Amino acid sequence: MPSNTLPPVTCAPTPDVSWALDMMKGLEALKTAEELLPDVPNAPTIGVTWSADEIKELDALKAINESLPLDAQRGLLSVRLSILTEDTTSPIRQELDLWRQANSDGVRVIGVARDLNVSATKVPPWKRKDLGDWLQNRVPEFDVLYFWKLDRFVRRILDLQVMIQWCQRFEKNLKSLNDPIDLSSPLGTTITTLIAAIAEIEATNTGVRVASLWEYNKTQDKWLTGAPMYGYKTVKGPDGKYVLDHDEQPYRHLRWVIEALLKRKKKPSAYRLCKILNRARIPGPSGGLWYGTSLLVILRNPALMGLRTEERKDYDGPKRSQLVYGSDGKPIRVGPPIATPEEFEELQAVLDGMSRRNLNPWTPGATKFLGVITCARCGGNYTKRTSVSRGRQYEYLRCRDCKSKGENPGELYGSLVDVVLEELGDHPVEHREYARGAETRKKLKEIEAGVSHYMKELAPGGKYARGGFVQETAEETLNNLMRQMDEIDPEAAKDRWVYTAGGKTYREEWESGGMERMSKDLLRAGIKFVISESQDGEETVGALLIPEDVKTRLAIQEDQFERQF
Secondary structure (H helix, E strand, O other): OOOOOOOOOEEEOOHHHHHHHHHHHHHHHOOOHHHHOOOOOOOOOOOOOOOHHHHHHHHHHHHHHHOOOOOOOEEEEEEEEOOOOOOOOHHHHHHHHHHHHHHHHOOEEEEEEEEEOOOOOOOOHHHOHHHHHHHHHOHHHOOEEEEOOHHHHOOOHHHHHHHHHHHHHHOOEEEEOOOOOEOOOHHHHHHHHHHHHHHHHHHHHHHHHHHHHHHHHHOOOOOOOOOOOOOEEEEEOOOOOEEEEEOHHHHHHHHHHHHHHHHOOOOOOHHHHHHHHHHOOOOOOOOOOOOHHHHHHHHHOHHHHOEOEEEOOOOOOOOOEEEOEOOOOOEOEOOOOOOOHHHHHHHHHHHHHHHOOOOOOOOOOOOOOOOOEEEOOOOOEEEEEEEEEOOEEEEEEEEOOOOOOOEOHHHHHHHHHHHHHHHHOOOEEEEEEEEOOHHHHHHHHHHHHHHHHHHHHHOOOOOOOOOHHHHHHHHHHHHHHHHHHHHOOHHHHOOEEEEEEEEEEHHHHHHHHHHHHHHHHHHHHOOEEEEEEOOOOOOEEEEEEOOOOHHHHHOEEOOOOHHHO
16 A cells, blocks of 8 residues: 655644644534533533422522532532433432532532443442543642532442542541441441441342343343343333344334345445445434444344344454353244344345455554544544555555545654654653642631731720830731742642642653653643645645643652552
């Protein structure tokens, strides 16, 4: 495959790369409503429907909270639920109750961490999307972490122990509305641990019951629990039990895809099929857009034949599901087929043939700077691919989401490294550390008390307002206290992150760590190398987009929970 020589790379933002900024704004607009919603107390829990009365009550609670003193304790509210359905009301109840408790405690709410459809058994607090960001990056902003009930917060005693240690390290408190949890005393910490042990036992028993139900469900031709595969729906049979039947519209869409792959002489790619489905505004399996990966998972699933399947435990390829056999040694039928056994077998052969066009496509770890090098046209990632033509093997980088031309990996990587070193290589490597302001606050409070005392006693009628040596000495002391107050940085009285240089530059750091270290740092900092083609299509242009807060993003940040495991 021919290579393309990259011209000198420019660094954004400049007028020449306004197209890249517009493209990134367009991609931001495609984010889900949850991601677009600002993480502030004024935004109610998304993903559930709030009634007019509930919104009115929430506004009233916020108004009360905003009237609290500015120096009041600051609280973070944590709302979590494992399963979110259209009928879910628990997140709303949790959030309103938490606001009421914060107002009762005189705590100013500075944020709400909302994690819905998240299992507390599988995902500890510090790994949840919303709460995890607060615990890792926004520690100085709150003093108390509120949650509705302990099992809404954690389900494993080890997770609670880690959180207790974290709270002790950063001088934070945990508070539950429905459990006697308070870490301000040794007794409160002991009670919290005991409650967590009970919650873990309950979660274990629930897990055993659920696993037993799934094992039983697999052996039945009725549909007892769980969501069916795309293309099917549950209907009540003559005996009152649920069975599977075709879901008319999804069934028709799948039949169109299957026939396109089996009957057309030129087989359309999964990308092409998804593009047509999306243009026709046909919702995907999750209600959003169609993607090649999700479409191929459906087409590879033997459930298309109306048979019971389960996830492969030894999965190492594209066929993620396998048939479940009954006591008679035959596959268990649970519904009418979308594809006949003959069609399914032929379909797998077609998909196998299409997947052999490239050797090891999208191999994990094969692409350097994955997530950093992106396409100006669609925002997709450039990924390394390998193909064979006339006995020769070629490696090239190409956007996996659109038909961009291939780029020479060595030249593209080299251009990226050169421009990154030029722009950031001389920056010092900094480390983020947590600094407490308690000692400074204490000292400042003592000075303020002294200033108040001397100002009062130097006023007419005060014991120092008598002239002579006594008054002069008091005035000198007051001036000395005022100087000490002026010398104290107000920021030093706050709990905050501080950044200290480690003595090395990023050039030295990346020269020793190589491209892998540079790639991780660029990803963490949100730096993008956007690739576009010139208008005549002859040249390739790369633009380095650097966030304004790159200094703090690049700083080495200790994972506050990693060392616990």
